[in-house]
Every structure is written in structure tokens, then in C-alpha cells.
Amino acid sequence: MLNVFPRIPSPQTAQALHLAEQLESLARGPVAAQRAVQGRQLAALLRHARAHAPFWRARIDEATRRGNGQLQFDALPVLTRADLQTHFEQLRARSDELDARAISTARTSGSTGVPVAVERYAPLHEALYRAVMALEDRWSGRDGDTVTAVVRDAPDRAPTAGETWDGHRRATHVRNLIAHTPQALLDWLRAVRPTDLVTTPAMARRIAALALDDGGGPLPMQRVLTFGEVVDADTRHLVRAAFGARIVDRYTCEETGWIALQCPRHDHLHVLSGSVLVEIVDDAGRPCRPGEVGQVLLTGLHSFAMPLLRYALGDLAEAGGPCDCGLHLPVIRRVLGRERSFLRMPDGRLRLARLTGEHWRAVAPVREYRLVQYGDGLVEAFVTAARPLSPAELDALGAMLRTTLDPGLQIVVTPCDSLAPLARWKHIDVLRVDGPRPATAADLARQLTRDPPPPATGTRHDP
Numbered sequence: 001m002l003n004v005f006p007r008i009p010s011p012q013t014a015q016a017l018h019l020a021e022q023l024e025s026l027a028r029g030p031v032a033a034q035r036a037v038q039g040r041q042l043a044a045l046l047r048h049a050r051a052h053a054p055f056w057r058a059r060i061d062e063a064t065r066r067g068n069g070q071l072q073f074d075a076l077p078v079l080t081r082a083d084l085q086t087h088f089e090q091l092r093a094r095s096d097e098l099d100a101r102a103i104s105t106a107r108t109s110g111s112t113g114v115p116v117a118v119e120r121y122a123p124l125h126e127a128l129y130r131a132v133m134a135l136e137d138r139w140s141g142r143d144g145d146t147v148t149a150v151v152r153d154a155p156d157r158a159p160t161a162g163e164t165w166d167g168h169r170r171a172t173h174v175r176n177l178i179a180h181t182p183q184a185l186l187d188w189l190r191a192v193r194p195t196d197l198v199t200t201p202a203m204a205r206r207i208a209a210l211a212l213d214d215g216g217g218p219l220p221m222q223r224v225l226t227f228g229e230v231v232d233a234d235t236r237h238l239v240r241a242a243f244g245a246r247i248v249d250r251y252t253c254e255e256t257g258w259i260a261l262q263c264p265r266h267d268h269l270h271v272l273s274g275s276v277l278v279e280i281v282d283d284a285g286r287p288c289r290p291g292e293v294g295q296v297l298l299t300g301l302h303s304f305a306m307p308l309l310r311y312a313l314g315d316l317a318e319a320g321g322p323c324d325c326g327l328h329l330p331v332i333r334r335v336l337g338r339e340r341s342f343l344r345m346p347d348g349r350l351r352l353a354r355l356t357g358e359h360w361r362a363v364a365p366v367r368e369y370r371l372v373q374y375g376d377g378l379v380e381a382f383v384t385a386a387r388p389l390s391p392a393e394l395d396a397l398g399a400m401l402r403t404t405l406d407p408g409l410q411i412v413v414t415p416c417d418s419l420a421p422l423a424r425w426k427h428i429d430v431l432r433v434d435g436p437r438p439a440t441a442a443d444l445a446r447q448l449t450r451d452p453p454p455p456a457t458g459t460r461h462d463p
């Protein structure tokens with residue numbers, strides 16, 4: 001493009017900016033107006049789903065019959081991953097309005113090991129995806145010249161330079177997450193001197209801890225943008241201490257793309273109501289009040305190729321109240337993670353196991369641990385230690401776990417030489433598996449291989 005003023009953005013960029021403008025004005029408008037827009041969009045999606053997808057015709061008609069001729073949206077049963085796996089064909093909605101050549105398929109690995117496939121309509125999905133990227137830049141204050149370092153599951157890439165629509169320069173450097181040691185990545189970051197780092201929370205934590213420790217001097221950045229896992233308060237503090245940077249988190253999934261962006265002022269997330277409807281519901285299916293934790297149900301308001309209505313993503317999240325930042329979008333106070341990484345307490349509640357290395361080391365020289373809960377509620381703690389642990393120490397660890405988690409839990413502590421068979425759960429401390437405790441640890445490892453781990457939360461973000 002010619003280097004002129006005023007800047008003339010490319011058609012694609014112009015479209016993204018225009019859509020971002022509409023999304024922002026909806027976000028700043030009154031809640032009643034947001035509900036009205038969502039209601040109209042939802043009605044169009046329901047009409048389309050009923051007319052063109054046999055699966056939805058049956059469900060919508062049944063829910064309408066039970067409502068004496070009225071369809072209440074929350075009377076529709078929850079759409080499960082199992083539904084997606086078994087009714088793929090019947091869930092597709094084809095009409096003359098959709099160009100079949102522009103439908104793409106997204107795949108995610110499910111907690112049962114059977115991947116879930118979802119079809120998306122690219123002209124809507126991709127345009128919205130770019131628009132939300134523009135919105136995130138705005139809300140996170142990323143509006144000048146930037147140098148972005150990306151550490152993720154992508155091949156190393158030579159730096160690319162670009163210019164944004166308003167004339168700012170953008171450079172992007174990419175390193176693979178696995179191919180380099182954290183120390184090598186830190187040295188690379190010191191050479192690149194990025195304004196922004198895009199990576200997983202776990203990697204941000206490791207590099208931040210190293211940077212504070214290795215005597216290489218300060219490494220100032222403006223933002224660390226995270227994806228793919230739950231961000232906890234410790235990680236935010238560590239990143240602030242090491243880089244002087246704010247963590248900007250986002251909540252996405254392969255099935256619908258963006259779900260929520262971090263608030264410009266606070267650490268919680270704002271639901272992107274222009275493109276998704278998020279419900280957080282308790283075990284009885286009732287909407288959670290602020291401060292309550294429930295499962296996330298997602299409706300993709302532009303999921304015309306394969307309507308996703310009240311889809312249970314498998315995440316648990318805490319609902320939030322109104323925000324004072326000027327955005328009137330619903331608040332997700334935090335995403336807690338995948339349901340299967342929670343322990344089920346004797347009274348049936350799901351609870352995030354809050355354990356740190358200190359809990360263990362106060363009792364015995366434990367190096368690593370993983371908790372597995374079986375179908376009958378029994379919790380097995382696998383531990384490795386600096387030296388063989390005595391029976392008294394193993395008992396003391398069991399007592400520590402009961403005190404910390406719940407006195408009613410049945411717990412066994414199993415020392416092992418290596419957690420390698422369980423290593424696939426690198427960032428997941430707790431895993432619930434179906435069925436009883438296998439006879440041996442080797443049997444469990446085999447069962448776990450058949451049943452791969454769920455991703456920690458949300459599954460993708462392209463920086």
C-alpha cells in the first residue's frame with residue numbers, strides 16, 4: 001500500500017475495524033440493547049437450525065411442545081460433546097444462503113479421546129475473528145509500535161515486519177515451545193527485547209521465574225498475552241515482578257473462536273456478547289449468581305454451518321457482577337478449568353484442589369505429585385521424592401491431604417520412581433477417571449493412554 005496520509009486500510013482491515021466498531025458500541029451500550037440484539041440474532045439462528053438441521057428440528061419442536069407452543073431458550077437440553085460425536089451429520093445446517101465451499105471443519109481432542117469436529121462458516125467466523133483481534137488491541141492498549149515474541153506450539157519463524165492500518169510498525173518473532181529450554185528462550189527474549197510476549201501461562205511463569213533468578217538484568221515488557229490454560233494470581237504477580245508487565249488473558253475455543261476478552265481495567269473477562277451467548281449454570285441448570293461456580297454453556301451466535309446451542313464446553317467458570325470500566329458486557333470472574341481436573345467431594349461438589357509444593361514439602365521431601373480420583377471417589381496420590389519415604393511419612397501425606405482437601409475423602413499415597421506414565425498431564429495436578437482403581441499402576445497408565453487428557457481450558461489462540 002502507498003505510504004500516504006490519511007491511511008487507506010486494505011478491504012480486509014477496513015472490514016475488521018468496522019466490525020470492531022460495532023462490537024465496541026454494543027459493549028458500551030445499555031444491557032437492554034445488548035439483550036435485544038442477542039435475541040434477534042438468536043431467533044435467526046434458531047429458525048435456521050430448525051429449518052436445516054434434523055437434530056435441531058427434533059430438539060426445538062420437542063422443547064416447544066413442552067412449552068405449550070412457546071420455545072424458551074433455556075428449555076433446550078444441553079448439547080454435549082457426545083452429541084457432537086454421534087450426530088455430526090444431523091447437526092449440519094445447509095441452506096442456499098451459505099456457500100458450501102466456504103465451510104471449514106475445526107477439530108478438538110475431547111476428554112474421551114474421541115475428537116470433536118465442528119463446521120464453521122468462514123466468511124462470518126474469520127471476519128469476526130479478525131475484528132475481535134482489533135478489539136483486543138484496543139482494550140489491552142496495544143496501539144503503538146510493537147515487537148511481539150510468540151512462544152507456542154508452532155515452528156520457529158524468522159521475524160516478520162508489518163505495518164498496521166494506522167501506520168504503526170509491528171514485528172513478530174516466533175519460537176517453538178518445546179524445541180528450546182526455558183533458559184534458551186529467556187536469552188532469546190533478551191536479544192529480541194519484545195514489547196509483548198504471547199505464550200501459555202505455564203511458560204510465562206517459568207520464564208519469569210528464571211528472569212528473576214539468573215542475574216541477566218531486567219527484561220521490561222508491556223504485556224504478556226496468555227492462552228490455553230488457567231491464569232492464577234501467582235502467575236500474574238510473577239510476570240509483573242519479572243517484566244513489569246500486565247497479563248492479558250483471553251478465553252477462546254476451537255469450536256466458536258473468541259469467547260471473552262480481559263477487561264481493560266481489571267483481571268476478569270468480558271463475554272463477547274456480539275458473537276457468543278455464555279451461560280454459567282449450576283448442577284440443577286439454574287443460572288449462577290455472581291461469585292458462584294458452574295459449567296459453561298456456549299451458544300455461537302454465528303454458528304450457521306453447524307448450530308451450537310447451549311454447548312457444554314467442559315469448562316467451569318465463576319460468574320461475575322457488573323463492571324465499572326464502561327463495558328456493559330457480562331463478566332466471567334475467572335475460568336477455573338476443565339471439569340475433569342476437579343475433585344468430587346464426598347457431598348458431590350466439585351472442588352479445585354489447591355495444593356502447592358509447600359503443602360507436600362512441609363511433610364516429606366516430595367518432588368512431584370499427581371492426584372487421580374477414581375469412579376468410586378477414591379483418590380490416589382502418586383508422588384516422587386528425593387529419597388525413599390517411610391510408611392509414617394506416607395501416612396502423614398495422606399493426613400495432610402485429608403486436612404487440606406476434605407476429611408471425608410478416601411486417600412492412598414503411592415510412591416513411585418517416576419511420574420513419566422502420567423507425564424501427559426504436565427499442567428494438570430488432578431485427574432478424574434471413570435471406573436475403579438486399576439490393580440497396578442501400569443494398568444492405570446495403560447488406561448490413561450487410551451483416555452488422553454483434556455486440554456486445560458479453551459483450546460486455541462492465534463496471536
Ligand SMILES: [Zn+2]
Pocket residue numbers: 263264265266270323324325326327
Ligand atoms: Zn470491565
